[in-house]
Amino acid sequence: xxNILLYLSYDGTGYSGFQIQENAPTVQAALExxxxxxxxxxxxxxxxxxxxxxxxxxxxxxTYKAPFAIERRNLPSAINTLLPSDIVVTxxxxxxxxxxxxxDARRKIYSYTxxxxxxxxxxxxxxxxxxxxxxxxxxxxxxxxxxxxTHDFKLFQVSGSGVIDTKRSLxxxxxxxxxxxxxxxxxFEGSGFLYRMVRLITGSPVRVxxxxxxxxxxxxxxxxxxxxAAGPTAPAAGLCLEKIFYD
Numbered sequence: 218x219x220n221i222l223l224y225l226s227y228d229g230t231g232y233s234g235f236q237i238q239e240n241a242p243t244v245q246a247a248l249e250x251x252x253x254x255x256x257x258x259x260x261x262x263x264x265x266x267x268x269x270x271x272x273x274x275x276x277x278x279x280t281y282k283a284p285f286a287i288e289r290r291n292l293p294s295a296i297n298t299l300l301p302s303d304i305v306v307t308x309x310x311x312x313x314x315x316x317x318x319x320x321d322a323r324r325k326i327y328s329y330t331x332x333x334x335x336x337x338x339x340x341x342x343x344x345x346x347x348x349x350x351x352x353x354x355x356x357x358x359x360x361x362x363x364x365x366x367t368h369d370f371k372l373f374q375v376s377g378s379g380v381i382d383t384k385r386s387l388x389x390x391x392x393x394x395x396x397x398x399x400x401x402x403x404x405f406e407g408s409g410f411l412y413r414m415v416r417l418i419t420g421s422p423v424r425v426x427x428x429x430x431x432x433x434x435x436x437x438x439x440x441x442x443x444x445x446a447a448g449p450t451a452p453a454a455g456l457c458l459e460k461i462f463y464d
Contacts, residue, residue: 218282218283219282220280220283220314220316221289221312222279222316223248223296223306224306224307225244225274225305225307226276226305227277227304228343229244229272229273230343232247234268235266235274245262245264247304248306251299255287262280263319265277265279265325267412268458269413269456273344276458278318278322293306293308322409323462324406325460326404326460327406328404328459329402329457330344330345330346330401330455331401332345333348334399336349343454344455344457346454350427352401353427353428357422357425360426361392364387364435366387368384368387368439370383372438372439372446372447373417374411380411385411387406387408388406388407390418391404404459413450416450416456419455421435421446430446
């Protein structure tokens with residue numbers, strides 16, 4: 218059986234995350250229903266990242282074992298006709314049988330969007346965290362830079378996740394302020410991420426920008442000494458999985 222890699226985008230607003238759950242709508246469940254219709258038998262997919270409820274994706278990836286071959290250039294369109302409009306397969310390719318969509322990922326890019334307008338921008342409300350308070354962007358940039366490099370992020374994950382190795386490498390944590398759009402973007406590029414790690418990291422520079430947290434506290438948290446400096450967990454709506462790299 219061919220090992221098929223799908224690239225997909227989705228608006229996570231109406232879903233309880235990517236991973237399949239009982240009695241809850243998920244992206245994985247919608248994809249598997251579509252594939253079952255196409256192949257006329259159950260097909261189980263594996264996702265590269267288990268995005269939370271309300272989290273979006275422009276560059277998610279998933280694999281499945283195809284029961285029989287279908288022309289790959291026609292596959293995205295065939296699947297999309299069976300998917301709800303808030304999930305779109307953007308590409309498909311055959312990969313080596315030993316390829317693992319999660320473990321073979323070399324790096325991922327997430328973005329977080331903050332709406333800085335005095336009142337919520339109605340067309341951004343499902344894709345951002347509305348923070349009309351004055352933010353010190355210079356101090357936020359200094360805070361973001363502290364997360365770059367290899368650290369033990371055990372305090373920047375939701376407790377009870379069960380992950381043993383909590384060391385991760387972040388290659389880039391950068392702020393981009395779009396004054397005209399009144400939006401602030403934070404980009405996270407790293408080797409891997411713990412459960413809700415990006416949302417917890419986002420909360421710390423925000424507190425710094427509001428004058429409620431100092432840089433030394435973040436440094437202590439990265440040394441595992443001050444859990445107070447982690448978070449709060451930023452709302453899910455502002456987070457988007459942008460891209461996954463396999464080379």
